[in-house]
Amino acid sequence: MSLSLTEEQKRRIEENRQRALARRAERLAAKPQDMKQPNGGQVLAKTANQTCSNRLEGWQQQYVKQGNRSEFLHQNTHNPTGPIQGKPPSAEVQQPTVRPHGIPQRSNPAVGTSLDGHNSRSEPVGSMQNSSSPCFVGSDSHNKVQQTSSHPEFLQPSYPSGFNKVTAAMLSDSNTLEQTSSTEFMLSLNKNGIECVGNEESQCVNSADWESSCNSEMKRDSETKNGTNVSHFYGAKQALKPFAAGENVALTDGKAQVSSASSGGALSGTVLLKKVPNALKGKCMKHSEDRFRVEVGYNAELISLFKTLPSRNYDPVSKMWNFNLEDYNDLMQAVQCLPSVTLQPLEGMDAKDFPQASLPSSTMLLMCKNLQKPSAILRGRCVLVSRSRFEVDIGYHPDSIGAFKQISSRNYDMKTRKWSFLLEDYQRLSEALRSFPSLQVEPLPKAVVQTFASQFEKTSTDPVDVPEAELSRVDSKLVNSLMPFQREGVNFAVSREGRLLLADDMGLGKTIQAICIAAYYRKEWPLLVVAPSSVRFSWAEAIHRWLPSIDPDGISVIVTGKDNLSASLVNIISFDLLCKMDKQMIASFKVVIIDESHFLKNMKTARCKAAMPLLKAARRVILLSGTPAMSRPSELYTQITAVRPSFFPRYQDFGLRYCNAKKMPWGWDYSGSDNLNELKLLLEESLMIRRLKADVLSQLPAKQRKMVVVAMEGMNAKTRAALAASAKEMAKGYKNKQQEKEALLLFYNRTAEAKVRCAVEYIVDLLESGREKFLVFAHHKLVLDAVCEELKRKEVGYIRIDGSTPSAERQNLCQKFQFSEKCQVAVLSLTAANMGITLSAADLVVFAELFWNPGVLIQAEDRVHRIGQSSSVNIHYLVAKGTADDYLWPMIQEKMKVLGQAGLSETNFSQTTESTDFFYKDPKQKTIYDLFQRSFSKDGDEVDEALLLEACQEMEQESITLSVDSTDSTSPCKKRRIDDFFSKQ
Numbered sequence: 001m002s003l004s005l006t007e008e009q010k011r012r013i014e015e016n017r018q019r020a021l022a023r024r025a026e027r028l029a030a031k032p033q034d035m036k037q038p039n040g041g042q043v044l045a046k047t048a049n050q051t052c053s054n055r056l057e058g059w060q061q062q063y064v065k066q067g068n069r070s071e072f073l074h075q076n077t078h079n080p081t082g083p084i085q086g087k088p089p090s091a092e093v094q095q096p097t098v099r100p101h102g103i104p105q106r107s108n109p110a111v112g113t114s115l116d117g118h119n120s121r122s123e124p125v126g127s128m129q130n131s132s133s134p135c136f137v138g139s140d141s142h143n144k145v146q147q148t149s150s151h152p153e154f155l156q157p158s159y160p161s162g163f164n165k166v167t168a169a170m171l172s173d174s175n176t177l178e179q180t181s182s183t184e185f186m187l188s189l190n191k192n193g194i195e196c197v198g199n200e201e202s203q204c205v206n207s208a209d210w211e212s213s214c215n216s217e218m219k220r221d222s223e224t225k226n227g228t229n230v231s232h233f234y235g236a237k238q239a240l241k242p243f244a245a246g247e248n249v250a251l252t253d254g255k256a257q258v259s260s261a262s263s264g265g266a267l268s269g270t271v272l273l274k275k276v277p278n279a280l281k282g283k284c285m286k287h288s289e290d291r292f293r294v295e296v297g298y299n300a301e302l303i304s305l306f307k308t309l310p311s312r313n314y315d316p317v318s319k320m321w322n323f324n325l326e327d328y329n330d331l332m333q334a335v336q337c338l339p340s341v342t343l344q345p346l347e348g349m350d351a352k353d354f355p356q357a358s359l360p361s362s363t364m365l366l367m368c369k370n371l372q373k374p375s376a377i378l379r380g381r382c383v384l385v386s387r388s389r390f391e392v393d394i395g396y397h398p399d400s401i402g403a404f405k406q407i408s409s410r411n412y413d414m415k416t417r418k419w420s421f422l423l424e425d426y427q428r429l430s431e432a433l434r435s436f437p438s439l440q441v442e443p444l445p446k447a448v449v450q451t452f453a454s455q456f457e458k459t460s461t462d463p464v465d466v467p468e469a470e471l472s473r474v475d476s477k478l479v480n481s482l483m484p485f486q487r488e489g490v491n492f493a494v495s496r497e498g499r500l501l502l503a504d505d506m507g508l509g510k511t512i513q514a515i516c517i518a519a520y521y522r523k524e525w526p527l528l529v530v531a532p533s534s535v536r537f538s539w540a541e542a543i544h545r546w547l548p549s550i551d552p553d554g555i556s557v558i559v560t561g562k563d564n565l566s567a568s569l570v571n572i573i574s575f576d577l578l579c580k581m582d583k584q585m586i587a588s589f590k591v592v593i594i595d596e597s598h599f600l601k602n603m604k605t606a607r608c609k610a611a612m613p614l615l616k617a618a619r620r621v622i623l624l625s626g627t628p629a630m631s632r633p634s635e636l637y638t639q640i641t642a643v644r645p646s647f648f649p650r651y652q653d654f655g656l657r658y659c660n661a662k663k664m665p666w667g668w669d670y671s672g673s674d675n676l677n678e679l680k681l682l683l684e685e686s687l688m689i690r691r692l693k694a695d696v697l698s699q700l701p702a703k704q705r706k707m708v709v710v711a712m713e714g715m716n717a718k719t720r721a722a723l724a725a726s727a728k729e730m731a732k733g734y735k736n737k738q739q740e741k742e743a744l745l746l747f748y749n750r751t752a753e754a755k756v757r758c759a760v761e762y763i764v765d766l767l768e769s770g771r772e773k774f775l776v777f778a779h780h781k782l783v784l785d786a787v788c789e790e791l792k793r794k795e796v797g798y799i800r801i802d803g804s805t806p807s808a809e810r811q812n813l814c815q816k817f818q819f820s821e822k823c824q825v826a827v828l829s830l831t832a833a834n835m836g837i838t839l840s841a842a843d844l845v846v847f848a849e850l851f852w853n854p855g856v857l858i859q860a861e862d863r864v865h866r867i868g869q870s871s872s873v874n875i876h877y878l879v880a881k882g883t884a885d886d887y888l889w890p891m892i893q894e895k896m897k898v899l900g901q902a903g904l905s906e907t908n909f910s911q912t913t914e915s916t917d918f919f920y921k922d923p924k925q926k927t928i929y930d931l932f933q934r935s936f937s938k939d940g941d942e943v944d945e946a947l948l949l950e951a952c953q954e955m956e957q958e959s960i961t962l963s964v965d966s967t968d969s970t971s972p973c974k975k976r977r978i979d980d981f982f983s984k985q
């Protein structure tokens with residue numbers, strides 16, 4: 001007999017069933033462990049799906065925007081309802097194909113495996129199907145993917161029914177759980193999170209991409225008003241993004257139990273990590289009763305991990321970390337997050353002692369969180385190491401090694417442990433490295449790429465020969481005088497289109513080269529020369545000397561702010577006056593020479609501010625400096641920018657690359673240095689030429705004398721008047737020789753007073769230019785005192801030897817100058833220290849004052865130019881116009897000829913020094929010159945003979961001993977006689 005139910009009964013039963021179901025659903029929500037029940041997953045998944053439905057739109061929009069995954073979009077278009085509306089809810093995971101080498105090929109995110117046992121491949125709709133779908137929450141007994149409930153602390157009651165904290169975490173954090181096969185999840189942690197698996201090209205993102213996408217997603221998330229903090233995964237890119245601080249790691253999903261269909265057994269709670277093939281291997285060893293240590297090589301991630309363990313201790317001797325056994329399990333579990341490390345367990349403790357199946361403890365979560373921190377990103381950089389090769393400077397990163405090995409030009413340096421490649425492989429390698437999101441590799445600077453553009457395209461490593469410049473348009477006198485290396489300098493300049501930094505060592509003739517380069521561009525003149533004020537007139541002289549085709553009237557030295565700049569063909573101006581000039585007028589110059597360009601090293605100075613716009617506007621920029629940077633690369637920045645404004649438009653870029661720039665509480669510190677070899681290569685290729693004296697010594701004379709015409713405009717009115725009066729008197733003539741001599745000495749004395757300021761200024765400029773050791777000779781106490789005072793004021797180490805220095809002390813002073821680095825200047829009396837001492841540690845001698853006896857001068861020069869001197873010696877004679885120098889200088893030259901002929905001077909003075917034909921245009925001057933000649937020839941004969949005799953004796957002495965002679969061989973008696981003669985003031 002069949003028992004048939006009435007309609008009413010059926011309705012009531014159905015109502016009760018519904019109520020029961022509802023109660024059960026409530027119970028399930030309250031008791032997460034109940035989710036193990038078959039229906040639990042469904043309930044949960046349904047809720048999740050509903051919750052996430054709003055998000056789907058955003059995700060789709062993102063893809064539309066990206067133009068990516070069109071196939072997926074197409075499928076969605078065909079089934080607009082998708083599983084959310086049209087199908088029973090299910091949590092689905094993606095099922096990528098497995099690539100031969102074991103790394104799974106990421107499949108179309110639309111294709112996945114449903115956790116409820118439905119293979120979503122057969123279902124075209126995949127709105128929640130990508131690997132990181134928030135719908136990965138449900139399970140049943142068949143699909144072997146279960147949401148465990150053994151960690152109730154992960155539940156968050158305020159979540160909608162069916163949500164636990166794990167689910168929420170998955171949803172709220174765009175984590176990176178990837179299913180690598182239908183049965184296994186692969187959580188491939190890389191340096192900063194998840195390894196890129198599958199098709200790198202389409203899926204890997206660099207952190208910059210990620211950041212921007214993350215920002216937009218965060219924005220979208222914050223706009224969600226569904227009452228939950230859940231967000232969703234946005235597809236492949238999102239799944240692959242690196243971890244960021246504050247996220248829950250995919251390990252959270254370790255709460256999910258993943259079963260392996262292939263193995264047939266469930267691995268409860270396991271998150272299987274794919275270790276890279278050449279993972280770093282280490283082992284745990286017993287350290288003490290309650291501690292263990294880890295013996296392993298360097299791995300940045302591992303160290304980050306170690307640092308999260310409370311009981312950590314680093315032993316600097318063994319360079320190993322050890323821990324309390326209490327932390328053992330946590331460590332071993334967390335190590336599973338690191339694909340690049342494997343650790344052998346402690347002896348006697350099997351894997352079962354720290355079951356992989358156990359869910360992550362809070363410590364482990366903390367550790368994994370720490371792994372997500374940006375510090376876990378492995379940072380490195382590409383650095384140029386030669387004209388044709390670059391190096392990738394990163395720590396150990398197994399994946400990138402694989403990429404390196406794909407490049408045929410690779411080279412591994414065992415010493416530095418760095419890989420280098422030909423520049424032509426740069427692009428390829430950069431692309432490969434970009435695919436590792438855990439890696440941040442700073443590229444080569446734009447300036448390097450620009451400069452070595454040809455090397456990026458070809459394999460040739462030969463430097464391109466600099467073509468010979470066609471110099472027929474330049475005065476032949478100049479061209480014929482160029483030494484071979486100077487000619488090369490000019491060729492370089494022309495090949496760089498007249499924009500360069502000529503950084504030859506001091507005394508190698510930068511002036512002649514600069515004049516030649518400027519003359520090559522003569523059609524673009526007027527020419528502007530900016531120089532320290534102490535050498536402005538020397539520039540006028542040099543231009544007059546080397547370019548005789550220029551009318552001397554066309555060369556003007558600007559001495560006051562009122563002078564008309566640009567009125568002449570050649571304009572010479574000091575840095576200081578440049579600041580006072582009209583900016584528009586300054587900017588009109590197309591050819592500019594900057595002498596001692598390191599004067600511009602500080603961009604905050606007025607001189608730099610005045611010069612930079614001028615240099616940027618000019619077509620040809622010729623910077624001259626023997627010491628472009630004296631202490632740090634930051635000093636080069638303005639000079640580089642002056643020549644190539646496009647190289648480093650931002651100081652910070654330059655600072656970060658080459659100055660090891662650091663952010664300090666007070667601002668940026670650019671005082672360091674970094675990548676200097678690259679900087680050198682860049683500069684030499686693009687804009688700088690530098691030869692050292694040693695490089696071209698064979699082309700240089702043993703001594704190079706230079707006349708430096710010092711500017712006298714700073715002379716005070718009283719001195720000027722006194723000098724003029726003296727000259728006027730002398731022009732009248734004298735009744736007797738005594739009067740003549742007295743007048744001359746007075747004139748000489750006043751000359752010293754007039755020159756002292758310029759001489760000091762010149763010495764200061766030399767120091768500022770980086771001259772490390774040099775001699776300064778002067779005759780008058782006034783000048784010696786002024787020089788010493790200034791050195792003292794500037795805290796420059798010096799020695800002083802004059803008539804008052806006891807003989808015994810001279811030796812010590814000389815030793816000090818010779819061997820102490822701090823002792824930079826030797827201030828010497830022309831008559832008291834011109835012989836018997838050796839100061840060959842210097843290779844420059846400056847004569848602040850002239851002297852009528854060339855024998856004295858040559859002897860003075862030879863304090864440096866003597867045995868022990870390996871360099872070419874530079875001699876600078878400071879000559880002041882309108883003073884006694886006008887007469888002394890030609891007289892000296894004439895006498896020098898005689899000494900040269902007598903073999904007493906190694907070099908012929910007149911051949912190596914510059915022309916002096918600007919003297920004696922006025923007949924009165926001729927009268928005075930005759931007076932000088934007459935007086936000093938007659939009265940000086942005796943003295944000259946005595947000096948020459950002593951010089952000969954000294955030379956004999958030197959040739960016998962061939963050793964350093966630092967004793968004063970002049971007898972005190974003779975010396976006094978000579979001193980008396982010359983020091984009558």
Ligand SMILES: Nc1ncnc2c1ncn2[C@@H]1O[C@H](COP(=O)(O)OP(=O)(O)OP(=O)(O)O)[C@@H](O)[C@H]1O
Pocket residue numbers: 481482483486504505506507508509510511512625626704705706707912913914
């Ligand atoms: N080719 C040349 N022919 C003749 N004299 C030369 C030549 N080259 C350089 N000199 C002389 O050598 C001396 C040094 O030259 P210059 O002053 O140009 O050197 P520099 O490189 O500018 O040195 P610093 O950096 O000290 O200023 C000068 O007297 C100059 O006239």
